[in-house]
Amino acid sequence: MVAFTGIIPEYECRSDNCTAARANYSTNPDKSDRDAVCDFNLEKDTDYVFDTSRTTLVIDYDLYCEKSKLALLSSYYFLGGTIGLFIGLYIFDVIGRRTSCIAGSLLNLIVTFFGLFCDSYPFMVAIRILQG
Numbered sequence: 001m002v003a004f005t006g007i008i009p010e011y012e013c014r015s016d017n018c019t020a021a022r023a024n025y026s027t028n029p030d031k032s033d034r035d036a037v038c039d040f041n042l043e044k045d046t047d048y049v050f051d052t053s054r055t056t057l058v059i060d061y062d063l064y065c066e067k068s069k070l071a072l073l074s075s076y077y078f079l080g081g082t083i084g085l086f087i088g089l090y091i092f093d094v095i096g097r098r099t100s101c102i103a104g105s106l107l108n109l110i111v112t113f114f115g116l117f118c119d120s121y122p123f124m125v126a127i128r129i130l131q132g
Helices: 016-026 033-039 067-095 097-113 121-131
Strands: 012-014 049-050
Touching: 012 016, 016 033, 067 097, 067 121, 097 121
Parallel strands: none
Antiparallel strands: 012 049
C-alpha cells in the first residue's frame, strides 16, 4: 500500500462544533477547512472523521494541524543525502566504487522495505534520513 505524503485528506463533520467552525471559516477567503479544525481544537473521530479511501501520512501520524512536521520529511531525506555524501567519499576510497554502489543500493532497498512498517513519526524520520 502506498502512503502519500502531500495529500491533505477531506473530512466530514460529526458534531455541531465542527459544522459551526466550518461555516464560520467558509465566509473568510483567508481561511481554509484546515484552519477551522486546527483553530477550534476539534477532536478527530469525535468532531470530524477523515476520508480514508487513501492512506496518507497526515492520517497515519495525525499531522493535520502540524504542517511543519510534514514538510520536514523531505528535508530529512536531503540531510541524509548530505551525510551520506561525506561518508560515501571515504567508503569509495576504501572498498572501491562498484562495491560501494552495490552496498549503498542494497542498504537503500532494505531501509525502504522497513519504511513500509513505520508506526510512528520518529521512526519515519529515521527511515527518511537513512534513505537519503
